[in-house]
Amino acid sequence: MTGGQPGWLADLARVVNDSGYSRWKSMVAAIGGCAHPIHLTGESMIVDAGTGEVLHSYRTEDEPSGRLLVACGNRRASVCPSCSEVYRADTFQLIRAGLSGGKGTPETVSSHPRVFVTLTAPSFGPVHSLRDGKPCRPRRREGVCEHGRPIGCSVRHEPHDPCLGQPLCLDCYDYVGAVLWQAHAGGLWHRFALEVRRSLASEAGLSRRQFSRLVRVSFAKVAEYQRRGLIHFHAIVRLDGPGGSQEPPPDWAGHHLLVRASPPAVRRVRLPTPPSPLGKWKLSWGDQLDIRPILVDPSAEGLSERAVAGYIAKYATKGAEASGTVDHRLSCSACAGRGRMTLMATCGVCRGTGLKPGLHLDALPVTEHARWMIRTCWDLGARPEFTGLRLRKWAHMLGFRGHFSTKSRRYSTTLGDLRSARAQHRATEARERHGLPAVSDATTLVLGHWRFAGIGYTSGEAIMAEHIRQRVQTARKIAAEPEDG
Known part of the structure; x- marks a missing residue:
């Protein structure tokens, strides 16, 4: 408390009235209002490689705060809304490029067969569910489990009911099996990727080696947490020629082949858990399986390329917090x-x-x-x-230790390439402002020495940073809107 004011209010007044506020505000705007910026100290120089002349230099000592703010780059919206939006946009472009072309992928890729597959977790015990206005788990006869809890639920849950995803009986729920399934979800996906190739070859009447010489299978997937704490995988499966996205597959390798081959591949996946006195589980996918073609001109039976890319990009920024847990590691x-x-x-x-x-x-x-x-x-x-x-x-x-979004090597561009292109664009703009040679000019060298000096904001700075983030977000939305006429 300062002068009877709350601490955050006093700190806010300090930030706004500081002589370096204008420069601090411009740095925060430059990183999009990042919620947890990294503080760096040090210097950077652009040097003429031939003469050794320093063409431009930057030192954090010249900053009012003595520090440079850099975006944290966290993908999760619950941690940093600003950086997660950049990650979402990059993921959208990556996925869209593998469906429609662009970013180094030919536009002809849109004619390749693609399906959108949703793989689910099996049941480890009944949970409260949303069933389109119907009772949750109706039972003709009332009954209780061995722990004295009802085995059914006649409530019509609302979409935001906190009971959704919670087990009807915590003691009946197979938590050991659920955690082990979650921990092996990445392995189950790997087994599916192998099995779907075998199944495609079998449906085509070829050996797997013969099939791989004619058709390449490409994937892109994202993990989504359900309310019951287990994940779904939403995946794009695409068929290419042996050269990848640059080459179409044979005429006989179409959507129908993918739709026929995927269900048996899912059913054949089995992954045993390590031997344990607790028992042994043979892990598999759940019974719910959704397979839909992705079409350039979507019909009632297909999905559009843009809808699929947006769907995957949205879930790439979410984590386990959507299922009622925390978004940070439990360490001390x-x-x-x-x-x-x-x-x-x-x-x-x-x-x-x-x-x-x-x-x-x-x-x-x-x-x-x-x-x-x-x-x-x-x-x-x-x-x-x-x-x-x-x-x-x-x-x-909740046991899941895999990557949220992944893709096969030949699917499309990479996040690294997208980030490099953005960094080069910013560097080019900065050099033009200072009248320096272009980034591609080999006659200059960039030398830098940086040290970590902290992370985050004070309470007052956090309030102003959130205000700046909202303004930056609004400006970006306006810029993205198509012009009238």
Whole structure:
């Protein structure tokens, strides 16, 4: 408190009245109002390679704050709305390029057969569900499980009902199986990618080797958390010629082949868990499977290229927080000296919560179902047979340790290429402002020396940064709108 004012209000007044506020505001605007900027100190110089003359120099010592702010680059909207929007836009362009062409991919790729496949998790116990205005889980006869809880639910849940995704009985739910399935989801996807190639070859009446000489299968996928804490995979499966996106597949390798070959490939996938005294699970995909062709001119039975790209890009910025858990790792800096993450279940100091020892797990701001998933991850992570799954490290993700969005090598461009092109564009603009040679000019060298100096904002700075982010976002939306006429 300062002069009777809340601390954040006093800090806000300090920020706005500071002599370097104008420069700070321009730096925050340049990074789009990033929520957790990285602070750097150091210097950068552009030098003539022939003469050694310094053509341009920049030093953070000349900044009012003595620091340079750089965007954090986090993909998750719950962590940084600004950087996640950039990631979403990049993912959209990457996916769209593999469907419509562009970014180094020929436009003829839009004529290649493509399907949109949704792979689901199996059931590990009944949960409350939204059923288009129908009762959740109606039962003709009332009954209870062995733990004395109802086995049915006649409630017509609303879309934002907190009960959705929660088990009818926490004790009946197979949490061990659910966590192990989640931890092996990446392996299940790998098995599917192999099986779908075998299935395509079989449907075409060819050996797998013969098929691979004529057809290349390309993928792009994203993981989406369901309310019950398990993931779906939404994937694009595309058929190309042996040269990839540059070459069409044979005429007989069409949409019909993909639609026929995918279901048996999904059913054949089996992945055993490591042997354990707890039991052994043969993991597989769920019964729900959706396969729809992606068409240039969408009909009632197909999807448009833009809709698919937007759908995948949207989920690429989401994480497990959509299923009621937290968006950060469950580690504790206060315990780091006594063994990394070994005391999470008995320490409440983590992330400044100020909780008493032994209350950390119970006081996490998560749903009860997510708490049981986290606790199961923590317990299984202590067992030697599951050490390789690193369940404690990924407890906040409810056991899932894979990438949210991935693609095969020949699908389209890469996020790295998109980021490099954006960085080069910005560098070119900066050089033009200072009258310097172009980036591609080999007669200049860029020398830099940078040091990490911190991260984030003060309370007052965070308020102003969010205001700047909203203005930048509005300006970008206006710029993206097509002109009238």
